[in-house]
Amino acid sequence: MSDLRVRFAPSPTGTLHIGGARTALFNYLLARKEKGTFVLRIEDTDVERSTQESVDAILQAMDWLGLSYDEGPFYQSQRYDLYKAKVNALLESGAAYRCFCTAEELDAKREAAMQAGGKPRYDGTCRDRIDQPDAPYVVRFRSPLEGTTTFVDRIKGPISFDNAELDDLIIQRTDGNPTYNFVVVVDDAEMGITLVIRGDDHVNNTPRQIPMYTALGYDAPEFAHVPMILGADKKRLSKRHGATSVMDYRAMGYLPEAMVNYLVRLGWSCGDEEIFSMADLIEKFSLDNVGRSAGVFNPEKLLWLNEHYIKNGDPGRLGGLVAEVLAQQGVETTKGPDLAAVVKTLQDRAKTLVEMADGARFYYQAPTVYEAVAAAKFLTAESRPVLELLIRHLAEATGFDLAAIEAVFKQVMEESGLKLGKIGPVVRVALAGGSVSPSIYEVVAVLGREEVLTRMKKALASIS
RNA sequence: GUCCCUAUCGUCUAGCCUGGCCCAGGACACCGGCCUUUCACGCCGGCGACGGGGGUUCGAAUCCCCCUGGGGACGCCA
Numbered sequence: 001m002s003d004l005r006v007r008f009a010p011s012p013t014g015t016l017h018i019g020g021a022r023t024a025l026f027n028y029l030l031a032r033k034e035k036g037t038f039v040l041r042i043e044d045t046d047v048e049r050s051t052q053e054s055v056d057a058i059l060q061a062m063d064w065l066g067l068s069y070d071e072g073p074f075y076q077s078q079r080y081d082l083y084k085a086k087v088n089a090l091l092e093s094g095a096a097y098r099c100f101c102t103a104e105e106l107d108a109k110r111e112a113a114m115q116a117g118g119k120p121r122y123d124g125t126c127r128d129r130i131d132q133p134d135a136p137y138v139v140r141f142r143s144p145l146e147g148t149t150t151f152v153d154r155i156k157g158p159i160s161f162d163n164a165e166l167d168d169l170i171i172q173r174t175d176g177n178p179t180y181n182f183v184v185v186v187d188d189a190e191m192g193i194t195l196v197i198r199g200d201d202h203v204n205n206t207p208r209q210i211p212m213y214t215a216l217g218y219d220a221p222e223f224a225h226v227p228m229i230l231g232a233d234k235k236r237l238s239k240r241h242g243a244t245s246v247m248d249y250r251a252m253g254y255l256p257e258a259m260v261n262y263l264v265r266l267g268w269s270c271g272d273e274e275i276f277s278m279a280d281l282i283e284k285f286s287l288d289n290v291g292r293s294a295g296v297f298n299p300e301k302l303l304w305l306n307e308h309y310i311k312n313g314d315p316g317r318l319g320g321l322v323a324e325v326l327a328q329q330g331v332e333t334t335k336g337p338d339l340a341a342v343v344k345t346l347q348d349r350a351k352t353l354v355e356m357a358d359g360a361r362f363y364y365q366a367p368t369v370y371e372a373v374a375a376a377k378f379l380t381a382e383s384r385p386v387l388e389l390l391i392r393h394l395a396e397a398t399g400f401d402l403a404a405i406e407a408v409f410k411q412v413m414e415e416s417g418l419k420l421g422k423i424g425p426v427v428r429v430a431l432a433g434g435s436v437s438p439s440i441y442e443v444v445a446v447l448g449r450e451e452v453l454t455r456m457k458k459a460l461a462s463i464s
Numbered sequence: 465g466u467c468c469c470u471a472u473c474g475u476c477u478a479g480c481c482u483g484g485c486c487c488a489g490g491a492c493a494c495c496g497g498c499c500u501u502u503c504a505c506g507c508c509g510g511c512g513a514c515g516g517g518g519g520u521u522c523g524a525a526u527c528c529c530c531c532u533g534g535g536g537a538c539g540c541c542a
Contacts, residue, residue: 011541138540156469172540184542205537232474291477293471294469297476301476425501436502
């Protein structure tokens with residue numbers, strides 16, 4: 001166990017997105033690699049937008065990806081007493097003060113400042129006021145006016161801000177609830193977080209938070225800001241770029257290991273290596289190799305990785321997953337051929353579990369209608385003799401493994417004088433209902449003698 | 465607008481810190497070929513980048529400066 005303590009702190013206002021998942025992954029990986037502690041904290045101080053459904057969705061997504069945490073989930077909504085006490089401490093020490101400006105006044109000032117071409121900042125109206133009217137107020141943190149705040153980002157290197165750029169941010173709302181920039185400081189400190197790994201969009205918050213650690217009597221943690229993930233148009237990744245939720249990909253038939261592999265390589269690299277198992281990553285991951293610039297989310301590469309993991313996956317496990325997809329589509333898989341055997345015939349031709357399910361369906365549901373074009377071309381009077389020949393020999397074959405089946409086809413080819421190119425398509429339509437299927441010998445073997453004969457006879461009967 | 469970050473093939477990136485091994489390597493995608501009973505897989509090959517301008521140096525993708533591009537932040541959201 002090392003002293004490293006990291007955390008993932010999502011706000012439950014939606015599902016777990018690609019970007020959040022990567023941040024969580026980086027935290028997880030570093031914690032596991034350094035044998036540190038990974039804390040999960042739910043940032044639900046925005047009562048309006050936080051929902052239990054979102055919490056569940058996030059937890060579920062993390063579980064799917066295999067990102068286990070050591071402590072938590074902690075809910076900020078259950079820690080208000082702590083925040084309240086800290087706000088009061090700041091008020092007493094003078095590090096914070098009450099501000100009686102109304103939201104409307106503030107909006108107007110912000111608008112004006114923006115118009116004037118400046119940075120919209122709080123003008124400090126209540127910073128030094130002595131009277132304390134009996135009116136609604138917010139609490140603001142007294143930020144330093146001069147000097148520079150610098151920190152060394154573990155990914156980006158030294159970053160510094162002029163304190164004059166900062167304004168006094170609100171740490172407690174009119175309704176008494178604390179705000180993000182405050183609770184994040186209190187919690188990261190109270191939970192002993194030593195390294196904050198979070199999105200790039202928080203670099204600007206960092207110089208505002210550092211003085212708060214000091215005012216509260218805490219040591220500031222280290223920071224590592226992970227670059228943003230962009231869409232193909234270089235704009236911040238959002239719904240209009242298509243599926244951005246991790247679970248959307250699960251629904252589309254993606255494997256969690258493909259998602260993890262893709263996510264980690266977006267912004268991190270290890271020489272020329274492309275394929276990483278979670279175990280590899282725990283061994284090899286390092287903040288030193290995380291890039292500093294934003295990256296574009298590339299669904300094609302994710303697809304390729306998924307294809308890779310499907311191709312190399314354990315047939316038994318994949319079979320279970322495909323069965324789930326099929327079940328959702330109302331296809332029963334408990335009766336037909338062995339799922340693992342079915343999967344083996346499809347691993348080289350499916351890029352997703354959904355595609356695999358599409359390819360596997362015919363094994364469990366005999367064709368009720370034949371694909372029109374294929375039937376017109378192959379289920380003709382001309383193919384009757386071939387089907388009859390096949391039915392006879394297949395029924396008589398001593399074994400029914402690949403070798404036996406191949407022998408039967410060889411024999412039929414000889415007797416009919418036809419090449420496999422003529423016979424294969426006929427059998428394919430009869431068994432699978434269309435012109436696309438795995439290798440015909442494999443299909444025959446997996447389907448089994450009884451089912452093959454049934455389907456062939458049915459096809460034969462359809463030719464009239 | 466102000467501030468912060470950032471910049472190698474269309475995309476993800478290696479190389480940059482510790483200049484020469486780089487007329488820049490890998491992967492995805494794309495294109496062509498081979499294999500082939502369908503669809504795929506696989507294999508082989510190809511296209512394709514150091515944003516621009518100044519420096520420093522015998523020598524720069526690598527170091528420095530400026531410009532430009534891109535992203536982010538500027539909320540009683542997180």
